[in-house]
Each structure stands twice: as structure tokens, then as C-alpha cells.
Amino acid sequence: MPIHPSGEPAVLEKRREAGSDFACLARKMTAAGLMRRRPGYYLVRMSLIAACYAAGWAAFALLGDSWWTLAVAAFLAVVFGQVALVAHDVGHRQVFRLRRASAWAGRIAGNLGIGMGYGWWQDKHSRHHANPNHVELDPDVEPDVLVWTRGQARAAKGLPRLIGGSQAYLFFPLLALEGINLHVAGVRALADRSLKQRRQEGLLLFTHFALYLGALFAVLPPGKALAFLAVHQCLFGLYLGSIFAPNHKGMPTLTGDDRPDFLRRQVLTSRNVRGGWFTDLALGGLNYQIEHHLFPSMPTPHLRRAQPVVRRYCQELGIDYLETSLLTSYRQALRSLHDAGAPLRSAVAVTKA
Numbered sequence: 001m002p003i004h005p006s007g008e009p010a011v012l013e014k015r016r017e018a019g020s021d022f023a024c025l026a027r028k029m030t031a032a033g034l035m036r037r038r039p040g041y042y043l044v045r046m047s048l049i050a051a052c053y054a055a056g057w058a059a060f061a062l063l064g065d066s067w068w069t070l071a072v073a074a075f076l077a078v079v080f081g082q083v084a085l086v087a088h089d090v091g092h093r094q095v096f097r098l099r100r101a102s103a104w105a106g107r108i109a110g111n112l113g114i115g116m117g118y119g120w121w122q123d124k125h126s127r128h129h130a131n132p133n134h135v136e137l138d139p140d141v142e143p144d145v146l147v148w149t150r151g152q153a154r155a156a157k158g159l160p161r162l163i164g165g166s167q168a169y170l171f172f173p174l175l176a177l178e179g180i181n182l183h184v185a186g187v188r189a190l191a192d193r194s195l196k197q198r199r200q201e202g203l204l205l206f207t208h209f210a211l212y213l214g215a216l217f218a219v220l221p222p223g224k225a226l227a228f229l230a231v232h233q234c235l236f237g238l239y240l241g242s243i244f245a246p247n248h249k250g251m252p253t254l255t256g257d258d259r260p261d262f263l264r265r266q267v268l269t270s271r272n273v274r275g276g277w278f279t280d281l282a283l284g285g286l287n288y289q290i291e292h293h294l295f296p297s298m299p300t301p302h303l304r305r306a307q308p309v310v311r312r313y314c315q316e317l318g319i320d321y322l323e324t325s326l327l328t329s330y331r332q333a334l335r336s337l338h339d340a341g342a343p344l345r346s347a348v349a350v351t352k353a
Contacts, residue, residue: 064219082284094297145159248271
């Protein structure tokens with residue numbers, strides 16, 4: 001490779017002259033047509049998910065007072081997860097060019113479809129994308145129930161302090177509560193006057209709750225209705241949490257003024273998951289987390305094509321690019337959680353001694 005007089009490879013010097021490292025990569029994506037929207041793809045995808053949504057509730061009504069409705073609950077948990085993934089793509093402007101169309105589609109899918117406050121989620125998710133895994137700036141690594149670093153563990157109080165030492169063992173059971181958490185957070189956000197279109201958000205959200213609970217208790221006796229509710233919401237939370245858990249958990253965390261440039265900030269804190277078409281379908285394309293974080297508005301079907309380009313580019317720049325299997329990603333996340341809780345286990349050991 002030719003060497004510039006500065007001691008750098010000539011290809012890197014040319015990139016620096018042409019703009020930032022990310023700008024050079026972005027031009028590659030644009031030139032390859034990977035930033036163009038895919039309306040046909042999303043029309044088919046959203047139509048299929050809507051058909052599955054309708055079929056699930058039709059099966060629920062036809063089965064009536066039967067324990068077989070719990071199988072429908074499991075099916076609808078997966079469908080709700082897929083609706084959430086569509087709301088995610090809509091929120092990133094992958095589907096519609098106009099902000100207004102994106103916002104209304106997101107509210108219909110999120111608030112009305114699955115009872116998730118779209119406005120609350122979009123604000124939280126945008127802050128996460130801007131500063132992934134930054135302890136002070138990323139809401140996804142706030143010590144709410146779990147602690148993500150040893151520093152958080154040492155300062156923990158309340159529930160995080162109580163369970164932090166054993167949190168790695170409790171992680172997946174706690175994910176079963178994520179669906180309920182989304183509902184509660186969406187309702188609580190309605191009290192925030194800064195929330196855009198607050199009345200519409202609230203109307204759609206409570207319409208979902210009324211229709212959902214009304215259907216359950218109109219078709220099923222109370223015991224079976226509560227069983228359906230538990231199975232559906234717990235599996236929905238587990239599925240949704242299992243989609244997002246491999247993306248950043250166990251990756252490096254940032255603090256204070258530790259903010260690398262955009263390219264490195266996104267790549268070094270994200271993890272890709274290897275797999276074929278089924279992995280793409282089950283994880284909604286978020287298995288290409290590095291590419292998604294670099295180009296949030298890139299349509300999902302283009303992420304697979306962008307991946308080898310981004311990986312090769314990172315290799316040329318000497319940037320660590322992590323890609324693992326799904327099981328390995330979970331092991332790394334759980335190992336990180338166990339390590340983060342070490343100070344709390346030490347504190348318990350000292351107390352017992």
C-alpha cells in the first residue's frame with residue numbers, strides 16, 4: 001500500500017482530504033443506492049403483518065372460551081413484536097419521506113396497534129442513537145432496574161441494589177415484564193406537556209387498552225382472560241427484549257467527555273448478529289446493528305448489502321467490528337451484567353462476614 005510522507009497509508013490520507021471517515025462511507029452508501037426508500041417492500045411487509053394481526057384476533061374470537069386461546073396469545077406476542085419493529089422503522093423515516101406521515105403511521109402501529117407510546121419511545125430511542133452506551137446520555141443504560149457498570153452498582157439504591165448482584169440470572173425473566181413496562185411508560189409520558197400531539201397519543205393509547213381488555217373479558221371468563229393476558233404480554237416482552245438485548249449490552253460504555261467521532265462511536269458500541277433470512281426476519285434487520293446505527297434511515301432490506309462494505313471499511317481504518325452468533329451475543333451480555341454487579345456481591349459478602 002502506498003505510504004504518504006506523513007507516515008499514513010495514502011488511501012487514508014485521501015479520505016481525510018475528502019472529509020470525515022463517516023462522510024466518505026456515507027457517500028459510498030448513497031452511490032450504491034442503499035439510502036433509497038423501498039415502498040414496495042414495506043407495503044408487502046406491513047400488509048402481511050396486518051393480515052397476521054387480524055388473523056390472530058379472528059382465531060381468538062372463533063376459539064372462544066377455550067384454553068387453546070393461549071396458543072393464540074403466543075402467536076400474537078410474535079405479531080406484536082413485528083408491529084413494534086415496523087413502528088421502529090417508521091420512526092427512523094425508513095418508510096415515509098414526510099415527517100407527518102411517519103408520525104401518524106408510528107402512532108397507529110405503536111399506540112393503537114400494540115399499546116406502546118410512540119412519542120415517548122421515539123424521544124427515548126433518538127437519544128439512545130445519538131449517544132449509544134454513554135452512561136450519562138443514553139437512556140437505555142440508566143440504572144433503572146439493572147446496573148450496567150460497576151460505578152452504577154456502587155451508587156445503586158433501591159431495586160437495582162437489591163437485585164444487582166444476581167441480575168445476570170434475572171435478566172431474561174425480567175424481560176418478560178418489558179411489554180407491561182412499555183404500556184406503563186407510554187401512559188406516564190402523557191403527563192409530560194412537552195410530548196407532541198399528546199391528546200392524539202392518549203386517545204389512541206387508551207383506545208388500544210379498551211379494545212384489548214374488552215375483547216379478552218368479553219370472549220373469555222376472568223380466569224382465562226387473565227391467563228391470556230399474562231402469556232401474551234410476557235412473551236411479547238421476552239421477544240421484544242431478546243431482539244434488542246444483543247445490540248449493545250456487553251459492549252464498551254462511554255462516560256463524561258469520552259465521545260469518539262460519529263463513526264467510531266456507533267461501531268465500537270454496537271454488535272452485529274450473524275444469521276440467514278430467518279435471523280433477519282426474527283430480529284427485524286436489527287441484527288445489522290452497526291449498519292443501522294450508522295445509517296438509521298436506511299431501509300431494512302438494504303442493511304444486508306451494506307454490511308460487507310461497512311465491515312471492510314472498518315478493517316481498513318483499524319476499527320474493531322464485532323459480529324457474533326445470537327447465542328454468543330447473549331453470553332457476552334450476561335457476562336457483562338454479572339461483572340457490573342460484582343461490587344454488590346462483594347458488599348453482601350462483607351456484610352455476611
